[in-house]
Amino acid sequence: xxxxxxxxxxxxxxxxxxxxxxxxxxxxxxxxxxxxxxxxxxxxxxxxxxxxxxxxxxxxxxxxxxxxxxxxxxxxxxxxxxxxxxxxxxxxxxxxxxxxxxxxxxxxxxxxxxxxxxxxxxxxx
Amino acid sequence: xxxxxxxxxxxxxxxxxxxxxxxxxxxxxxxxxxxxxxxxxxxxxxxxxxxxxxxxxxxxxxxxxxxxxxxxxxxxxxxxxxxxxxxxxxxxxxxxxxxxxxxxxxxxxxxxxxxxxxxxxxxxxxxxxxxxxxxxxxxxxxxxxxxxxxxxxxxxxxxxxxxxxxxxxxxxxxxxxxxxxxxxxxxxxxxxxxxxxxxxxxxxxxxxxxxxxxxxxxxxxxxxxxxxxxxxxxxxxxxxxxxxxxxxxxxxxxxxxxxxxxxxxxxxxxxxxxxxxxxxxxxxxxxxxxxxxxxxxxxxxxxxxxxxxxxxxxxxxxxxxxxxxxxxxxxxxxxxxxxxxxxxxxxxxxxxxxxxxxxxxxxxxxxxxxxxxxxxxxxxxxxxxxxxxxxxxxxxxxxxxxxxxx
Ligand SMILES: Cc1ncc(COP(=O)(O)O)c(C=O)c1O
Numbered sequence: 001x002x003x004x005x006x007x008x009x010x011x012x013x014x015x016x017x018x019x020x021x022x023x024x025x026x027x028x029x030x031x032x033x034x035x036x037x038x039x040x041x042x043x044x045x046x047x048x049x050x051x052x053x054x055x056x057x058x059x060x061x062x063x064x065x066x067x068x069x070x071x072x073x074x075x076x077x078x079x080x081x082x083x084x085x086x087x088x089x090x091x092x093x094x095x096x097x098x099x100x101x102x103x104x105x106x107x108x109x110x111x112x113x114x115x116x117x118x119x120x121x122x123x124x125x
Numbered sequence: 126x127x128x129x130x131x132x133x134x135x136x137x138x139x140x141x142x143x144x145x146x147x148x149x150x151x152x153x154x155x156x157x158x159x160x161x162x163x164x165x166x167x168x169x170x171x172x173x174x175x176x177x178x179x180x181x182x183x184x185x186x187x188x189x190x191x192x193x194x195x196x197x198x199x200x201x202x203x204x205x206x207x208x209x210x211x212x213x214x215x216x217x218x219x220x221x222x223x224x225x226x227x228x229x230x231x232x233x234x235x236x237x238x239x240x241x242x243x244x245x246x247x248x249x250x251x252x253x254x255x256x257x258x259x260x261x262x263x264x265x266x267x268x269x270x271x272x273x274x275x276x277x278x279x280x281x282x283x284x285x286x287x288x289x290x291x292x293x294x295x296x297x298x299x300x301x302x303x304x305x306x307x308x309x310x311x312x313x314x315x316x317x318x319x320x321x322x323x324x325x326x327x328x329x330x331x332x333x334x335x336x337x338x339x340x341x342x343x344x345x346x347x348x349x350x351x352x353x354x355x356x357x358x359x360x361x362x363x364x365x366x367x368x369x370x371x372x373x374x375x376x377x378x379x380x381x382x383x384x385x386x387x388x389x390x391x392x393x394x395x396x397x398x399x400x401x402x403x404x405x406x407x408x409x410x411x412x413x414x415x416x417x418x419x420x421x422x423x424x425x426x427x428x429x430x431x432x433x434x435x436x437x438x439x440x441x442x443x444x445x446x447x448x449x450x451x452x453x454x455x456x457x458x459x460x461x462x463x464x465x466x467x468x469x470x471x472x473x474x475x476x477x478x479x480x481x482x483x484x485x486x487x488x489x490x491x492x493x494x495x496x497x498x499x500x501x502x503x504x505x506x507x508x509x510x511x512x513x514x515x516x517x518x519x520x521x522x523x524x525x526x527x528x529x530x531x
Contacts, residue, residue, distance in 0.1 A: 011282075011473070011528060016529065020530070041468070041486075042500055043493070044467075067469045067470045098158070106473065106476075109469065
């Protein structure tokens with residue numbers, strides 16, 4: 001029996017790289033929207049801060065702590081929504097996040113991937 | 126039967142789950158155990174050959190079902206050193222604790238208004254008491270956990286007072302694996318006239334239980350953690366107390382006489398088992414107990430200790446691992462974290478290697494706060510685990526470290 005092989009599924013190289021050096025990690029000096037979401041199952045906590053102007057997201061940053069999946073999703077999402085209309089951000093869904101990440105996320109971890117999107121939407125609502 | 130690498134591999138064949146999931150390294154036994162075919166068979170047999178409602182019919186099948194249910198109660202009673210009329214079948218350990226939280230107020234003397242718990246309780250032995258505290262004005266106190274992951278008994282002695290109505294403590298921590306000194310806790314609790322409850326969810330699987338020796342008033346455990354079916358658990362209560370307590374649920378099977386204006390309740394244990402019971406599950410639970418007793422609880426505990434000591438030795442070789450648990454007086458549970466890697470990432474990566482461990486707060490959030498972590502990884506062993514399983518775990522953890530560039 002050989003159990004030591006770890007197939008690269010969720011934890012592909014590009015994901016781990018991004019985890020080690022995420023974009024937009026930190027706090028905005030001027031933000032007009034902010035929300036924090038928790039995942040009570042694993043203790044993850046992500047805060048998304050946004051600066052909007054004329055219904056458009058100008059700046060986006062995130063802070064907090066979490067697993068690889070939630071941190072990477074936060075990094076990718078904050079990149080993606082910069083320049084997007086608020087109404088478009090509110091329309092983003094699970095499929096969009098998974099497409100951004102380019103990996104399959106197991107059902108137990110979907111909540112981690114969606115944490116930053118939930119925070120962003122709540123911040124904008 | 127002595128358990129060793131060879132006998133365990135043979136015994137593992139009794140568990141169909143491993144045939145159906147080749148390569149599965151199951152290390153989440155503190156969450157739930159797997160079931161041997163003899164237990165699964167018992168469920169099927171009852172439904173195929175003997176199904177009827179217990180305690181109600183006069184026809185042969187119903188009488189037989191009644192008899193089998195009563196026999197199961199005897200097996201359970203014998204398993205923990207109780208009398209059959211002191212055994213109440215519940216849904217699980219959680220329901221046993223809830224039953225107590227609903228009914229104990231009927232026997233708590235005036236002037237006693239404190240409940241003493243510990244920082245290492247499972248939410249099942251915390252939330253019901255918090256509710257009771259809220260609705261009935263009880264004050265909750267918590268015994269501290271020391272840095273060596275054992276209970277602070279000096280703190281317990283200090284917090285136990287004449288006002289303590291209930292002391293409810295876990296026998297074994299589901300996170301740390303610590304075995305608490307329940308005999309001493311019972312004695313101290315009794316000295317102050319408190320009711321003593323022991324949560325045996327994690328001790329029943331591998332520690333020989335004798336409720337009379339512990340001298341507690343109540344003891345709860347779940348079938349599904351001791352190879353038995355789901356949906357059934359056990360509450361032991363000292364008969365003198367059960368006789369004074371009010372029912373928890375009301376309905377059929379728990380009354381002596383009903384008129385439109387009055388209801389007279391039956392004696393325990395039926396008083397606390399309103400409605401149709403889990404007959405097949407009780408019978409199958411008795412089978413799981415017989416299976417464990419045939420191997421011997423002491424042999425099971427010895428094997429767990431061998432596995433856990435072997436695992437600790439190998440895990441300590443991993444640089445950056447933090448282990449949470451006492452060095453002795455423990456069961457086959459190890460909690461740990463890999464430096465700067467989220468427990469859920471560890472568990473997900475281990476899953477890719479066919480290894481099932483638990484990650485998170487393990488329904489013990491106050492203990493996570495005490496440890497200063499958001500969660501831990503937890504590997505927990507049982508009778509079918511081998512030293513090879515430990516090797517697989519350690520190898521996979523090393524790969525995880527590599528993957529994260531550590
Ligand atoms: C210490 C402890 N108490 C209580 C429980 C609750 O058991 P159940 O979910 O079967 O009611 C558990 C289960 O994980 C436990 O570990």
